[in-house]
Amino acid sequence: MEIYPEDYKGITDRLQIGCHRKVPHKHCSESACLRIEQNIEGLSFYCFKCQETAWESSFNSPRERARRKATYDAYHEAIANRSFDIPLDCSHDIPSKGLAWLGLGGWTNDLITRYGVQWSDQLSRVVIPITKDCIQIGYTARAVESWQRPKYLEKCPDGGMWESQYSENATGESRYGTSVVICEDILSAGKCGNAMKAYSILGTSLSTKQLSTFMKYDLIYLWLDPDKGGRDGVKSMLSRLQMFSEVKVITSEVDPKKLTNNEIRSYLQ
Secondary structure (H helix, E strand, O other), X not given: OOOOHHHHHHHHOOOOOOOEEEEEEOOOEEEEEEEEEEEXXXXXXXEOOOOOEEEEEHHHOHHHHHHHHHHHHHHHHHHHOOOOOOOOOOEOXXXXXXXXXXXXXXXXXXXXXXXXXXXXXXXXXEEEEEEEOOEXXXXXXXXXXXXXXXXXXXXXXXXXXXXXXXXXXXXXXXXXXXXXXXXXXXXXXXXXXXXXXXXXXXXXXOOHHHHHXXXXXXXXXXXXXXXXXXXXXXXHHHHHHOOOXXXXXXXXXXXXXXXXXXXXXXXXX
């Protein structure tokens, strides 16, 4: 029997993204044979009894178009805003789509809590505060829906970086104090911060202000992503860092955030 999405509007309106529910298929069966799943891009329907399928794109609905426009407008408003304070609507109640992105980057609940990760509903982005000496100086907001461009919104003073906080699991107090890891993105730096002090330079190039921060470290691990941007970044940074510190370039097949804590420690020896 054909599936009519409008017949299930009372159910789909309450169904959160990433969730599904089984209900009776009208005019087919009174058993819960119809599976309805809410995805980022829309609703999918499948009846296990008659094997009929249906798809309703979220983007075709006036409500979803309005939501996306509001998200787009909020992004451009944040870009224009000179303040580096995190958005006022931020909450620690992160929806499943945000937690899924953090989980893919290897961030556990401990890391999410330690670094005060939040969610902005207006921006529809995960918001990670950027701190210096435990004081918030800016933030980065990462999109988790496929239609959002650009993926990152970074509000930070020139030369600002994300830095890890001390972890009891770090490889010794003295080593934590004299060695540092430089990463591209925050998720990678957060994972490396479980082993020793780590910074995300929020890209693949160093500013003069960022460079001055690393002069106090005796040993610098330079660990950028294993792609062209990362390789080019290593080449441009290496000679500058070697002027004042010992530098070890780490090459891995995947980004640091995709490795386990033990694998990260094995590289940082």
